[in-house]
Amino acid sequence: MSDTQKTASVRIQRFNPEKDHKPHFQEFTVSYTRDMTLLDALHEIKSHQDGTLTYRRSCRHAICGSCAMNVNGINMLVCNTPIKEHINRKGMVTIKPLPYLPIIKDLVVDRTKFWEQYMRVKPWLIPSPEVPEKEYRISTEEVEALNKAETCIMCGACYSACTVVGTSENYIGPHALLKSFLRVLDPRDAGAAERLEEVGTHEGAYRCHTIFNCIDACPKKLDPTKAIETLRNLAQKRLAFEDAKKKRLTTITKAVE
């Protein structure tokens, strides 16, 4: 089978804060093979056509979360996306930085707000104040329930696809709410009360309008909306949930049945 060389037009949004008033588009021509990813195309352009093209990337296999960008209007990771899947009928693919975040240069955005919202939900384990005598034992079901939330690579695709993030002042965002859900449901975590207080507000889980852009954008096929709906339910039944958690913490060092 021959690897025929085809060419595509790659239209990239450029912005140099030292020279430009506002962002503008620049087109490059790239020849591609069927295995080439969008990140490969960007590398090709930067290496051989315009060395000033600026973008974030690192692991190039969908685990670091650095290379999330907006391609033909959809957020995705460019390192694991074949370019041929996104070439339109006119032979063009358009790459822009993630929406709703301030642009630093070209395809690099300022993620400060993203990380601030993340820190709001205390994204670490808050252990029980009692020092355990034995190790914690957690069942397979409990681990599986958390699996999806644990897989998140913090790429920002969901946050910057969210319409509510784009229009509202201080919405916590699907990324942080997913992580909050992870800890709230974690049997080892004793901080459910303060977590639910932070996210069970009009800036948290109750601001989500179930638009589902986050699920569509997630490169790991995670489900922030389901997590947010669960948080909403738990915030309403807060006292009952806290009781159940306290009980679970008393049995956590016993063998799992």
Add this chain to the structure above:
Amino acid sequence: MRIFQIQRVTAVALLVFMTIHMIVVHYPPFHIDFSIIVERMVNPVWKVVEILFLLSVLLHGLSGAYVVLTDYKQVSKFKKALALVVIVAGIVAFSWGTYTIISWRLPA
């Protein structure tokens, strides 16, 4: 959280009330005038149903309007003022609507 709960509870209530309203008042289409409506509205059971309907729809609609407005950063600075406007509008609309419902009587 409270607004969310109000929205959901009134939504379910409205599914019932709206269905009743559509079938009883609007189907099949006919020319509506005082004499047709008054037959139904002098009945105290209908008066109660309509008052509950009015309450549900005002709660649902005005809390929804509040959420829509405070969603946008340009407007959410005036949250307290907006809440006041919405509450006042609700009280006025509910009072006037209830007064109207109670006032339905056969002409002398």
Add this chain to the structure above:
Amino acid sequence: MYKTTGFVSFVLRRFTGVVLVLYLLLHIWVIGSAVSGPEVFDQRLNAVQTPLFKIAEIALLAAVVYHAFDGVRLLLVNWFKVTDKRKNLFWAVFIVSALMVIAGGVPILLFMLESK
């Protein structure tokens, strides 16, 4: 704005909601004329039952129907967390709404044409 079916559904739900709230306040005012007696009431009501208003009524029906069915979809998501069926649910809402608007709108149109 980030364009998906979810976004379209959201915008339509918001738009119909706002329209309906404004209509509601107007409606309370119009029906409120009943306290002034049958003559005033019938006069107001005749003014809003002209053929033009009948067509607007079909638009109102569309707004109510869409908003209600999309709301039911939201309740299903809230209670049963059916996020994996989301595209199917969106299309179901659009289609059922369209069908109901036709089912309700055709009798209104016929009635309007008859009484002209």
